[in-house]
Amino acid sequence: MLVMPFLAFKKQKRIFKSVKSWRDDALASGLLIRFAWVEGGTGKVVDGALDGTIVTAQGKVAIFISHTWWDRAFVDDTNDPNNPYDKGAPDYQGGEKKNLKWRTIVAGVEALIADKGLRAEDVVLWCDWQSIYQDDETEKLKGVMSLIKYATLCNYMLVPTEEMELKHDAAKYPEDIPQYGRRGWCRCEYFVFSLWAEMLGREVPLYAIKAGGGLHQYPAVKVLGEKYMPSGGDLSNPNDKKSIVGLEDTMIEAYGKAVVLYACKAGTTVDLQDKMIRAVHVEALGDAVEAYKVVSLSLRTNQLGFDGAAALAKVLVANTFLTELDVRNNDISGDGASQLSATVLSNPKIEKFNEIPVKEMRAASLTTLELVNKGIGVVGGFVVAGLMPVMASLKSLYLSDNALCGATKFGEGTYDATGIKAIADALRDSASTLTSLNLADNYLADEGAKALAPAIAASTSLTTLVIHSNQIGDEGAKALAPAIAASASLTAANLLRNDFDVDAASMLLKAKQEHPTLTTLCGFKGDETRLNFSRQSLRPADAMLIAPEISVMASLTAANLLCNNLDKESATMLATVAKEKKISLCGIGLEQTSADFRGQGLEPNDSILIASDLGVRASLTKLNVRYNYNLGEEGKAAIKEADGLKNIRTKKRRREEPAEDASLDLRSWTGPQNQKLTLKAGVRLRTWCQHPAGMKRPSPGPSTTAAQRARANSGKRRRSGCSTSTCTFY
Known part of the structure; x- marks a missing residue:
């Protein structure tokens, strides 16, 4: 060297x-x-x-x-x-x-x-x-x-x-x-x-x-x-x-073995999160856990993968001390997930796995199991499924946002539907008394939806099903439609924010119409007075599900549906229903006189919703849609043509340039860097005030001469709260 x-x-x-x-x-x-x-x-x-x-x-x-x-x-x-x-x-x-x-x-x-x-x-x-x-x-x-x-x-x-x-x-x-x-x-x-x-x-x-x-x-x-x-x-x-x-592999192998030994020596509760633990380290890890009698082990967010999970399953067979184990965020799927879950289920020492309360579930005393946003993964799905048959009292199961199919709700990770299939099989095959099932945000996709369909059709106790935001496409929705129709007990479902098209949505609507007890496919209770779906990535198929339901909601007055992925046809369909029922589609209240939508990222089809609101909100006199650059001239024109509008601002007003010829010295005014401003007497200018943060904003009121305006504003405070002991002109 x-x-x-x-x-x-x-x-x-x-x-x-x-x-x-x-x-x-x-x-x-x-x-x-x-x-x-x-x-x-x-x-x-x-x-x-x-x-x-x-x-x-x-x-x-x-x-x-x-x-x-x-x-x-x-x-x-x-x-x-x-x-x-x-x-x-x-x-x-x-x-x-x-x-x-x-x-x-x-x-x-x-x-x-x-x-x-x-x-x-x-x-x-x-x-x-x-x-x-x-x-x-x-x-x-x-x-x-x-x-x-x-x-x-x-x-x-x-x-x-x-x-x-x-x-x-x-x-x-x-x-x-x-x-x-x-x-x-x-x-x-x-x-x-x-x-x-x-x-x-x-x-x-x-x-x-x-x-x-x-x-x-x-x-x-x-x-x-x-x-x-x-x-x-x-x-x-x-x-x-x-x-x-x-070089990376060589260093990680040496590091992992050293850090495993060091951590297990330090105490019986061991946190090895984010330590790049791989399959090559598992044997040394198992020896250290037994040698130092570790009872709680976190391996969260490492690099175990399939091979590491399989190796860990073999190590756990001889476990005599470990009661808590966490292997979330390790991209464990397939046979590795099934092998590890089988070992966990067969080991009576394990009381908690991936935040799943294994001990309480085995005791069969839980009526509600809430595991929301825990990221239990495919292997966690297997464990939950394995314990469901013994949970005779379970009524509600909340498993939203858990990467049950390997991929997160954002699609990150390896997709594997075996975990959700295990849960569906347990739901279908056991004498389940489950009444409420929430599987939202789990990236089920078509394969997961198809696996779930037979369980829904066979259930005689399930009343509420939540599977929104799951990237379910046309094939998945078409598999769910007959299953929903066949379900004897279902009363409410939420299938919004998925990826199926309007044809699949039509099949779901038909299933709902034919069902004797099903009242919603959007998760509505029916007595809502306001709904907020702004920026929820709703698509035309979602609009098809929402429109018939809001048309029969007697107490609904406003629903905000702006900034979604609607097309012209779906926006027009919603507007037709809203005009008939006097419902706002932009969240505007019954007595509201002004609405400010500046810089909201409005798209052209949002103008259809805004125009609809102008027809059902007689109290509205002012509307500001400035800085919505994607709205387009056509969208602005559609809004302006709507009835009932008295004052609209669609673009920034120009400000006047300062006069170059100067003869009047306003010595009492101090601007940035102690500048002095001189203006020609009698010049009529729009007045501006110096904002404390350094931004220059126009003060209210009509234009007048510079000298008159300076005297009028001296010592006053703007309505925005900015101090204006002296006045800045432009």
């Missing part, structure tokens, strides 16, 4: 490229020195162990400079013209920013020396551009693949930036440092270094160097998902991906 003494780096006033001519001179003169080497072996890893012993220079403090190329297009005669990836330099090579990174590094190292009480002559720097051969591909690859060794031998890691301040997420996460954080190799460097620090049980000595030389520490580094892993970063050479994955 070649390093450069800091004082030599400071003296050379730039970052040099390690080519043979420079390297030979640097080694001979002591500009480059060996910080670490191997004695008594080859330095190669044999059977998982290093052949030889690493020896480091005594009394030296090594700093790893982790950085990205700032001058990516630079080439000179040392670059290989036949290699499209051999280009770029770490520092600016010309212009005003020439050698900026070198200056930033020097300032940052000096700040660190002062802060930690180090001696400058003891500090050495590892910087890849100087410390790894850049003119020999074989040696360069050896250096790159030794990255783990280099990073773990260093005492500090510094990241030079061009930022005066690191703000927002960049202040918390190194992956958000501008330019630097998205790069795959940069991520690999701080990833290895931070994991090593945690393995040693210390805070991470990782610092960003700000443009002024100040330091910003990241004392704990968490990788919040695989897309932030080194392998998820950007690469100039896509062929480097394999190397990064190899």
Whole structure:
């Protein structure tokens, strides 16, 4: 491992490229020195162990400079013209920013020396551009693949930036440092270094160097998902991906085994959330859990996957101490989910799994099971299904937003309908007394809906079914329609915010009409006075379900349906019903005189709903739809043509420009930066007041002469509450 003494780096006033001519001179003169080497072996890893012993220079403090190329297009005669990836330099090579990174590094190292009480002559720097051969591909690859060794031998890691301040997420996460954080190799460097620090049980000595030389520490580094892993970063050479994955896997394997042992030694309640635990760690984990008698174990948000779940199932067979286990957010599906759930159900020691109260469910005393937004996943669905047959008293089951099909409500994750199929089978096959079932926001899709249909049709106790927001398409809806019609007990269902079309919606409406007790497909109670569906991503099929139901709701006066995904036909259909029943479709009250829809992102079809409201709200005299740029001229025209409108604002009023010819000096007025304003006497201008926050807003009232207006406004307060002891004119 070649390093450069800091004082030599400071003296050379730039970052040099390690080519043979420079390297030979640097080694001979002591500009480059060996910080670490191997004695008594080859330095190669044999059977998982290093052949030889690493020896480091005594009394030296090594700093790893982790950085990205700032001058990516630079080439000179040392670059290989036949290699499209051999280009770029770490520092600016010309212009005003020439050698900026070198200056930033020097300032940052000096700040660190002062802060930690180090001696400058003891500090050495590892910087890849100087410390790894850049003119020999074989040696360069050896250096790159030794990255783990280099990073773990260093005492500090510094990241030079061009930022005066690191703000927002960049202040918390190194992956958000501008330019630097998205790069795959940069991520690999701080990833290895931070994991090593945690393995040693210390805070991470990782610092960003700000443009002024100040330091910003990241004392704990968490990788919040695989897309932030080194392998998820950007690469100039896509062929480097394999190397990064190899380094990543090697470090994670070593880290996981160390952190598992360390955590289990610390106590009987173990939290290993966000520790990148994989299948390769499960055997060591099982041994540590038994050895240290762990009773509560959280493995939430790791990387177990199918293989890890299957391995964990085998480990749990011999469990004698563990009573609580959490494996949520591990992308567990398929056979891995079924194997793990079977082990949990057969192990009498397990009392809680993925926040599921297994012990209470086994006792068969619960009448309501509420597991909302718990993310229990496919494996949790299997566990719930396995316990449903013994829960003779269960009446209500709330499982909304649980990724029961593997994917979240946003579609993230691996889709697998086996969990919901298990729940449907339990509902159909057992002597269920369930009356209410809520499966909203579970990304059921067509396959999940088809699995659920036979259970709905067979149930003789289910009265309420909630499956809105589940990405159910045409095939799923068409499977549900006859099932709903066949259900003997169903009285209310909610199927809004799915993906089926108007033809499928027609089939559902027909099923409702033929059903003797079913009153709603939208989850309405029937006695609502107001409804709010604004920005709910409603589609034309939703409008078809809603329209006939609001037409028979005697107490309903207003429903806000603005800013959805309706088309012209569905908006017109709703407007026809609303006009007949005197219902507002924009949430406007019965006695409301003005409505402000500024900047709401209204679309052209929203104008149909607004125009409908103008016909049923005689009290409305003012309407503001400014800053709705997608409304279009046609939409604005439709609103203006509606009856009953007395005052409409669809665009911003122009403000007058200040007079250039000035002869009247208003010395009492002070504007921004103590400016004075002079105006020609008698000029008639719209008046403006200086807002305390610096924004300039028009004051109310008609135009008048400048002098008259200044006297009239002196010492007054605007209706908005802004102080106007003096007046600003435009």
